Amino acid sequence: MKIPLSKPTITKDMVEAAIYALQSEKLVFGESVFKFEEDFAKYIGVKYAISTNSGTSALILAFHAINITNKDKVISPSATFISTISSAMLLGAKPVFAEINLFDYTIDPTHVRALVRRETHIKAIVPVHLYGYPAEMDPIMEIAKERSLYVIEDAAQAHGAKYKGKKVGSIGQIGVFSFYSIKNMTVGGDGGMLVTNDEEIAIIAKKLRDCGRKGKYSHDMLGYVFRLNTINAAIGRVQLRYLDEWNRRRREIAALYDKLLSDIDEVVIPPKPSSTKEPVYHLYVIRLKSKNIRDTLGAWLEAQGIQTLVHYPVSAHLQPILRKLHGFKEGMLPKTEIWSKTVLSLPMFPELKNDQIRYVSEKIHEFFNKNIHINKEWIKRGENWFQKLI
Numbered sequence: 001m002k003i004p005l006s007k008p009t010i011t012k013d014m015v016e017a018a019i020y021a022l023q024s025e026k027l028v029f030g031e032s033v034f035k036f037e038e039d040f041a042k043y044i045g046v047k048y049a050i051s052t053n054s055g056t057s058a059l060i061l062a063f064h065a066i067n068i069t070n071k072d073k074v075i076s077p078s079a080t081f082i083s084t085i086s087s088a089m090l091l092g093a094k095p096v097f098a099e100i101n102l103f104d105y106t107i108d109p110t111h112v113r114a115l116v117r118r119e120t121h122i123k124a125i126v127p128v129h130l131y132g133y134p135a136e137m138d139p140i141m142e143i144a145k146e147r148s149l150y151v152i153e154d155a156a157q158a159h160g161a162k163y164k165g166k167k168v169g170s171i172g173q174i175g176v177f178s179f180y181s182i183k184n185m186t187v188g189g190d191g192g193m194l195v196t197n198d199e200e201i202a203i204i205a206k207k208l209r210d211c212g213r214k215g216k217y218s219h220d221m222l223g224y225v226f227r228l229n230t231i232n233a234a235i236g237r238v239q240l241r242y243l244d245e246w247n248r249r250r251r252e253i254a255a256l257y258d259k260l261l262s263d264i265d266e267v268v269i270p271p272k273p274s275s276t277k278e279p280v281y282h283l284y285v286i287r288l289k290s291k292n293i294r295d296t297l298g299a300w301l302e303a304q305g306i307q308t309l310v311h312y313p314v315s316a317h318l319q320p321i322l323r324k325l326h327g328f329k330e331g332m333l334p335k336t337e338i339w340s341k342t343v344l345s346l347p348m349f350p351e352l353k354n355d356q357i358r359y360v361s362e363k364i365h366e367f368f369n370k371n372i373h374i375n376k377e378w379i380k381r382g383e384n385w386f387q388k389l390i
């Protein structure tokens with residue numbers, strides 16, 4: 001059996017929509033682009049949605065639209081994909097990293113509060129709804145309100161996830177989504193979306209993504225070319241109609257994994273849905289007791305035909321460019337560093353079959369039952385170190 005980590009669903013109606021757009025619409029800023037934006041805004045529950053050619057572009061637009069400059073600092077978790085913060089750094093901002101909690105891997109509001117007390121010139125906080133699990137938004141919004149800070153939600157992995165009944169992305173001043181090819185919905189290639197209820201931000205973001213254009217050859221801002229292609233928007237519109245059903249299936253898959261894996265002491269399963277949080281399981285991520293066990297389990301599953309991946313093996317603050325620019329070092333964010341060393345993503349996509357999930361679970365059980373890999377010394381050391389930190 002060969003089981004990939006992820007697999008985008010492409011249906012006949014997506015192909016037909018793409019062909020129609022290609023043959024009948026303008027290739028750039030065709031009708032599908034604006035219809036997709038309208039549909040997406042309605043789906044998230046916001047007034048404005050501005051499509052872009054990637055999630056990273058949408059993040060740059062967001063930081064640019066709130067006028068981030070080299071005088072500003074931005075708070076974000078380091079447990080994320082680099083774009084969350086590199087997009088602000090491109091505009092000159094200094095990154096200030098907040099810890100995550102090891103329960104759901106999202107930003108720790110207590111640490112954010114300590115950071116805003118300690119640091120000056122903070123302009124924005126960027127909670128990340130990592131793996132499709134909603135970050136704890138209420139305290140973040142409260143801190144931001146007290147200090148007049150912007151909240152930009154990085155919802156790149158969380159299309160359709162809900163926090164207290166609201167779709168993520170609609171809670172802060174700006175929400176940002178990615179349609180990269182393995183996300184919960186894609187556009188048949190790269191793409192992104194910025195959402196907001198703020199008219200001024202929407203107007204600026206629209207101009208910035210289209211070269212600062214006021215009229216056809218009139219530019220009253222310096223901008224980028226971050227437009228989403230018509231053909232991608234046409235595919236995205238169709239995908240959006242499937243999104244809720246795909247997310248439902250993702251939750252079903254997660255519940256089956258939870259049930260099958262919960263008897264293994266060595267495996268920490270992801271946080272479950274709760275009365276306030278409805279996750280969408282962009283990824284199903286387990287945590288092991290040490291890097292050694294994580295890496296050996298990954299290699300063992302690979303050998304059984306099961307693809308796994310680590311999201312992410314290096315946290316943002318320890319990326320070579322951040323070390324170089326800011327001198328960040330190991331030890332700065334202990335929980336985040338444990339996260340990057342111990343998490344493992346298992347196969348998760350709507351078309352994954354129940355017997356494939358059972359096979360993955362059987363192979364994980366086998367790994368631990370037979371002690372296939374493990375250096376006993378490592379487990380002992382791993383356990384003590386692990387338990388101190390949770």
Ligand SMILES: Cc1ncc(COP(=O)(O)O)c(C=O)c1O
Pocket residue numbers: 054055056057080081083084128154156157177178179180190191192
């Ligand atoms: C949390 C997070 N932020 C930002 C991005 C950037 O999105 P994109 O790859 O579409 O530029 C991604 C996607 O890879 C992501 O997972």
